[in-house]
Amino acid sequence: MGKQERGERSRLSILEAAARVFDVRGFDAASTNEILASTGLTRGALYHHFPSKEAIAAALLAAHSEALVIPEHPVKLQSVIDLTLEFAFRLQRDPVLRASVRLAVEQTSFPRPTTTPYEQSGAAILGLLQQAREQGEILPGVDLKEATSIIIGSFTGMQVMSQVYTNRRDLPERVTVMWRFLLPGLATPGILSHLRVTPAQSRSGEPAEPEPTPLAS
Amino acid sequence: MGKQERGERSRLSILEAAARVFDVRGFDAASTNEILASTGLTRGALYHHFPSKEAIAAALLAAHSEALVIPEHPVKLQSVIDLTLEFAFRLQRDPVLRASVRLAVEQTSFPRPTTTPYEQSGAAILGLLQQAREQGEILPGVDLKEATSIIIGSFTGMQVMSQVYTNRRDLPERVTVMWRFLLPGLATPGILSHLRVTPAQSRSGEPAEPEPTPLAS
Numbered sequence: 159m160g161k162q163e164r165g166e167r168s169r170l171s172i173l174e175a176a177a178r179v180f181d182v183r184g185f186d187a188a189s190t191n192e193i194l195a196s197t198g199l200t201r202g203a204l205y206h207h208f209p210s211k212e213a214i215a216a217a218l219l220a221a222h223s224e225a226l227v228i229p230e231h232p233v234k235l236q237s238v239i240d241l242t243l244e245f246a247f248r249l250q251r252d253p254v255l256r257a258s259v260r261l262a263v264e265q266t267s268f269p270r271p272t273t274t275p276y277e278q279s280g281a282a283i284l285g286l287l288q289q290a291r292e293q294g295e296i297l298p299g300v301d302l303k304e305a306t307s308i309i310i311g312s313f314t315g316m317q318v319m320s321q322v323y324t325n326r327r328d329l330p331e332r333v334t335v336m337w338r339f340l341l342p343g344l345a346t347p348g349i350l351s352h353l354r355v356t357p358a359q360s361r362s363g364e365p366a367e368p369e370p371t372p373l374a375s
Numbered sequence: 376m377g378k379q380e381r382g383e384r385s386r387l388s389i390l391e392a393a394a395r396v397f398d399v400r401g402f403d404a405a406s407t408n409e410i411l412a413s414t415g416l417t418r419g420a421l422y423h424h425f426p427s428k429e430a431i432a433a434a435l436l437a438a439h440s441e442a443l444v445i446p447e448h449p450v451k452l453q454s455v456i457d458l459t460l461e462f463a464f465r466l467q468r469d470p471v472l473r474a475s476v477r478l479a480v481e482q483t484s485f486p487r488p489t490t491t492p493y494e495q496s497g498a499a500i501l502g503l504l505q506q507a508r509e510q511g512e513i514l515p516g517v518d519l520k521e522a523t524s525i526i527i528g529s530f531t532g533m534q535v536m537s538q539v540y541t542n543r544r545d546l547p548e549r550v551t552v553m554w555r556f557l558l559p560g561l562a563t564p565g566i567l568s569h570l571r572v573t574p575a576q577s578r579s580g581e582p583a584e585p586e587p588t589p590l591a592s
Binding site (some may be wrong): 262263264276305307310318339344 | 530536
């Protein structure tokens with residue numbers, strides 16, 4: 159393994175370790191000691207790649223933005239729905255994504271970058287909604303920027319509540335509920351009945367039983 | 376001023392100071408030194424009222440729950456809307472409310488109480504939606520527990536985004552957008568046109584500073 163490859167491996171192991179620590183502790187309470195502990199690297203190696211805890215956090219947010227994949231579907235509203243369902247699925251499994259969401263949501267001493275994950279997802283969703291409008295999928299009178307804002311806002315809130323109540327186990331079910339309520343104010347009646355608001359196919363190894371809705375009692 | 380009254384005054388000044396510190400720093404980063412600094416009280420006085428930082432946080436969450444006021448309106452969906460608009464208005468102005476929301480939303484070392492502000496607001500909203508259904512305001516087929524979950528989830532997300540982007544200045548506008556998108560999936564067409572999703576007119580005539588959350592119980 160060459161020097162460059164070893165360097166890249168070290169960098170990745172720092173980012174993965176940092177993601178796990180940021181995810182559990184948040185930015186302010188995370189220590190570089192704890193991040194180092196699980197990597198087996200020296201402090202010198204850490205500072206070689208990242209001059210500060212802020213630099214690690216910034217790299218994690220950049221990784222988040224690179225991970226945004228727009229699902230292809232001829233019905234563009236379905237692409238938007240699939241984007242949120244895929245994001246929910248990955249939030250359950252990917253500590254890097256969870257850490258970057260926490261960095262974006264919480265008030266900490268970490269200075270937020272000018273372009274937050276909200277803006278990146280927002281631009282992707284707005285673009286899909288504009289295509290959806292051209293294809294006649296959107297009700298007349300709907301403001302697409304407002305629609306983008308309520309989709310991202312609702313998803314964020316469902317994500318926060320699912321984290322508080324079930325450590326995100328019920329997040330896909332909450333996203334499905336969200337779409338059932340948002341779509342009647344967004345989609346034309348003709349397209350509404352064709353939209354699927356549950357995950358595309360049952361993914362192997364996925365827990366089928368969701369937690370009961372905590373607001374039930 | 377009697378001894379008891381002095382004691383109550385000390386307790387209130389600690390809670391108010393703690394709310395400001397929790398609001399800005401969050402639970403983990405808040406120090407009792409900083410809380411004490413603005414009260415002029417001794418550490419002994421602090422521990423007389425609250426044995427720990429956790430005890431202060433628990434008292435703030437209790438104050439939050441007492442402050443929940445359900446607006447009276449013959450149209451019960453309007454009561455739900457007014458509840459969220461009033462909450463948005465108070466979040467902009469009341470550090471006690473902001474601190475308790477932050478305590479409820481963030482992942483910290485503070486152990487969340489079994490009954491969170493989500494459940495308290497959830498029970499109030501579900502009760503109003505049940506009355507709304509009896510009055511024929513709700514579309515057939517709507518699951519009221521799911522509706523409660525999406526109302527609280529969307530509000531939470533709009534609140535988080537408004538905090539990130541504008542320090543909550545645009546929160547009432549975001550809540551208005553939220554209702555414009557949620558109501559078509561919730562309200563019968565007959566009632567939909569009668570619902571007001573912007574703050575009541577009388578609000579403009581009111582003084583800019585409302586009463587803060589009463590901390591005395």
